[in-house]
Amino acid sequence: MEKINREDKLSINKQCELLSVNRSSFYYVPLQVSLLNNELMKLIDKQYLETPFYGVPRMVAYLKGLGHKVNPKRIRRLYQLMDLHAIGPGPNTSRPHKGEGHTIYPYLLRDLKITRVNQVWGMDITYVPIGKGHMYLVAIIDLFSRFIVGWSLSNTMTAAWCKECVERAIHTHGEPEILNTDQGSQFTCPLFTEAITGRDIKFSMDGKGRAIDNIFIERFWRSIKYEKIYIEPSEDGLELFGKIKGYMEFYNNRRPHQSLDYKKPEQVFSHAA
Secondary structure, eight states: OOOOOTTSOOOHHHHHHHHTOOHHHHTOOOOSOOHHHHHHHHHHHHHHHHOTTOOHHHHHHHHHHTTOOOOHHHHHHHHHHHTOOOOSOOOOTTSOOSSTTOOOOOOOOTTOOOOSTTSEEEEEEEEEEETTEEEEEEEEEETTTOOEEEEEEESSOOHHHHHHHHHHHHHHHOOOSEEEEOSOHHHHSHHHHHHHHTTTOEEEEOOTTOGGGGHHHHHHHHHHIIIIITTSOOSSHHHHHHHHHHHHHHHHHTOOBGGGTTBOHHHHHHHHO
């Protein structure tokens, strides 16, 4: 094994590569939110896990019931910052995105029987509280085996970050037949869509405001938050990265799933691949 000279100075990119951590996690500085907003976001996130059908008016009522003096404008802004959308009837998925060059793809999973690994991957982003701020976690799940094929942390939600994550998953596990996401701008912009449609992959998108269309990844968010993130709060990006990395190993390799006849996701994914 080659010895490391402690006096050698590694670039930030190289250090992040060796740690398998997104560069933004290394540089993490809490986003500029007030202490009140930070507390409100934690409360919103926990309640949203229980009641994803809560839109802004209901969440305002819930927070007022806890004694917080909030208004719809503030909560709507926090919903946008957290990338939250209440579950409910949404418009036709063929409706074009407001951003120039953005494309919405039809939802392909309705009535689809998922019978094999790498048939369908689901990809999504969630808010994660940390210290006095927050970060974002993106994950990709194989719907047949529930195996997490890829994930990454960042303090910003960008198409380049999502593209990097899915390309790394494809390099490691091969291409899925279908990739399903929501209609977030990170997924509808040309930088991301061209990385998918340029391959032999069909692109599927949830109906707007219909998180239930990507129910498997939504269930995973609930699991990781209740089983790790909220019971072991992190103070910085690297601490959070370590805890999430440990949970991913546990979830994939050691956590039995009732829907898999109590097998582990890795068992199903590897044996069926």
